Amino acid sequence: MITRRSFLGTAGALVVAVSAPVPAGATTGGGGPLAPTVFVRVDRRGTIVATVPKPDTGQGVRTLAAVLVAEELAVGVADVTLEQAPGDTATYGPQGIANSTSARQLAQPLRTASATARCLLVAAAAAHWDVPAEECAARDGRVTHPRHRPLPYRDLVADAAALDPATVPVTLTPPQDWRLIGRTRAGRADARDIVTGRAHYGIDTRPEGGLVAVVARPPWIGALVESVEDTGALAVPGVVAVVRLDPPGAGQGGVAVVAGSTAAALRGRETLRVTWRGGTPDADSREWLADLAAALPAAPPGDLQRVYRLPLLAHAPMEPMNATAHVTADGLRVWAPHQDPGGLATQLARQLGLPEASVLVNATLAGGAFGRRIEPDPVAEAIACSRATGRPVTVRWTRVDDTRHDSYRPMSVHRLSATLDAEGVPVGRHHEVVTWPLTVLPVFNNPAIVRASGDHFPYTVPGEVSVLLRESPLRTGFWRSVYAGQFGYAEECFLSEIAGRGGHDQVDLRRRLLPADSRLRRVLDVAAARANWTRGVDAPLTRGVACHLDYGSAIAVVVTADPTRRRVVGVHAAVDVGVAVHPSGVRAQVEGGIMDAVSTVLGAQVTVRAGAVVESTFGDYAWARITDCPDIDVAIVPSTAPIGGLGELAYPPAAAAIASALAAGGDPVTGMPYGTPVG
Amino acid sequence: MDRYRLHVNGRQREVRVPGDTPLLWALREELGLTGPKYGCGVGACGACVSLVDGQAARPCVRTVEESEHTRITTIEGLSARGDHAVQRAWLELDVAQCGYCQPGQIMAAVALLARTPDPDDEQIAEALRDNVCRCGTYPRIRAAVRRAAELARGDR
DSSP states (O other): OOOHHHHHHHOTTOOOOOOOOOOTTOSSSTTSOEEEETTEEEOTTOOEEEEEOSOOSSSOHHHHHHHHHHHHTTSOGGGEEEEEOOSOHHHHOOOOOOTTOHHHHHHHHHHHHHHHHHHHHHHHHHHHHTSOGGGOEEETTEEEETTEEEEEGGGTHHHHHHSOGGGSOOOOOOGGGOSSTTTOOOOOTTHHHHHTTOOOBGGGOOOTTOEEEEEEOOSSTTOEEEEEEOHHHHHSTTEEEEEEEOTTTTTTOEEEEEESSHHHHHHHHHHOEEEEESSOTTOOHHHHHHHHHHTOOOOOOOSEEEEEEEOBBOOOOSSOOEEEEEEETTEEEEEEOOSOHHHHHHHHHHHHTOOGGGEEEEEOBOSOOTTGGGOOHHHHHHHHHHHHHSSOEEEEOOHHHHHHSOOBBOOEEEEEEEEEOTTSOEEEEEEEEEEOOOTTSGGGSSHHHHHHHHOOOOSSOOEEEEEEEOOOSSOBOOOTTTTHHHHHHHHHHHHHHHHHHTTOOHHHHHHHTSOTTOHHHHHHHHHHHHTTGGGOOOTTOEEEEEEEEETTEEEEEEEEEETTTTEEEEEEEEEEOSSOSSHHHHHHHHHHHHHHHHHHHHTOOBOEETTEEOOOSTTTSOOOOGGGOOEEEEEEOOOOSOOOOOTTTSHHHHHHHHHHHHHTTSSOOOBSSTTSOOO | OEEEEEEETTEEEEEEEOTTSBHHHIIIIISOOOSSOOSOSSSSSOTTOEEETTEEEOGGGSBHHHHTTSEEEOGGGTOTTSOSHHHHHHHHTTOOSSOTTHHHHHHHHHHHHHHOSSOOHHHHHHHHTTOOOSSOOHHHHHHHHHHHHHHHHTOO
């Protein structure tokens, strides 16, 4: 039997970028399937199974996996069966989806595992026919040879699994032979389940004997439970228990009503009488913003300056926060739409003093995440409720809970200053930022880290960026693009204003400030060409442009707006993400970032009055509707660059291009949303 | 608990819940129909949209009691194989990202096409304006509704 260690140790030039050991039952050889690594196996019936280590929250990692495995195993995308890995970092490596890493971290291990399986199958066929392996080919689930009848994989699995992988050279399918990568027209892996209502999200979890909990949450920021009068709640039919949740162990705090059904739990919560203490009942987001602005250092010299004020933003995924947990004598089971099942399992084991093997975290599909689901607070609540009742408990957040108890994108104030030459072209710049750290991850309480997240200025203008962090008055966290969403917005809006004031074209000025051979200049040229930029638009239409370089990818966005109707009419984006594995999915991520930009530049913001978040549902958190949707054209620019990140790429430039287009027909951009009081 | 008879997806079903229980929770937790999604509970997002007597309705703001003597169709009742024209269009144009809002979007589109077989973009926007998608699939939804209209007419 080949152990994982000996395979790696003798593989020589074979690139196997997988650190994971093969668990029992998934090894090659014996009577089991052909399974070069934990990510791919071909069973005795020829079924190809890909184990997807990272959860899918809509970014399409399951589809990505299917395309990569199908490419290397020479089958169709639909021929790959997907399994979702539980949280187990020791086995699967990093399982977090953050920092736009899904494709970048998984492409190589998935391709290598699948290519290894293919080469072993080919070697088995070659041995069977007694011909050189080079004369054989894998095609449509079979190995072929010019003089022999094709052999389906299922007839080769036993022999292939018995081969010593170290003796079989493994080659990845070269780009010129790709049938699927960058070319497939296949749709999302789970699409049929989605359109038939069968797709299973965290909120659909209902274990046998499971209960449901809803939580009475702090009515103002930071409030803690003083006392609870639960007689009424416990009298509601169906209510089983009332559980006090004290932070930090049990999330943000509150009182859970646990019942046999959601409706009963909600009724119970209505009758609960909770007395609260502490916190900041007078907090007001307008004052927070004023505090940030007042902390700006003295203005540096410059020919042009602009201050930008950016609001709090909520994540508001369509599936509100939820988690299911079952604490037993043997350990813990969790079902959660979470962005990092492996990290969560490790964290829970440590917190609860359990061996990791007794903590099982099942990663469900998630109805959006946008950075919110990297946090474990709903899981902590579910664990507390399960421990109190001895039953599996699903904690459901209502939409109002979700909107008002988020980890928000921090407010920020940016002062941009530019030194201009005689032509009005920037030759020096300052960008001073005052904002809050991300309270959900202490490492972000560091101006250098915040700057590294936010500052991706790609132009050849020397300058200085400074970051001053003030103490955050509420919970803040990762929001798509993280600080780049704020820094990049301010930088690109300012550059467009500089162009306008100097009489320069927004595209021309950017081209002047980018190296001629840069990927960014290339995508800018493509976006401008597709938008017919040089032809211009007729009044009242206006245009804005912005670029962004991050995660090893480049994007340019051209927006056409109608400021008289405060409307985005059309968007042309061009993106270079290196290898665009699943083209429809690549376009989808860009479209999503653009719609986030439409939402946040035209209206959505979170405000705090009298200590509490004002917005409650999509009724008042003014997210874009289909009525706000522009025509969107996304061009994927062919590229030989390594695979880049994508999920967080489009939002910053799209927001800046929209605001700049609106400003071209009116007042300059001074914040977000455009032309709206912030805070 | 009272007993209520609900006509769901062509079958008579019985639920034992208080009459003011939102229909959504009865569908999801009593009848196991988790296709209609909870998104807001106040009729503000459209994730639960289903058909009640052929019209787009929001089960989160209807009670079980008032749903008796109606014909309810959830996404599960549209076509289990996904071969309804709207579902086919959704698959063809690869509409979904996270997919959570899509059952509601699809059912709203079904209701629209039943009364307006050939909607223009304005009619599509008007019919789906209160169906929120947080992933930004609106351009594809718009195109898919147009495509579904073609498919329903038998166009290729």
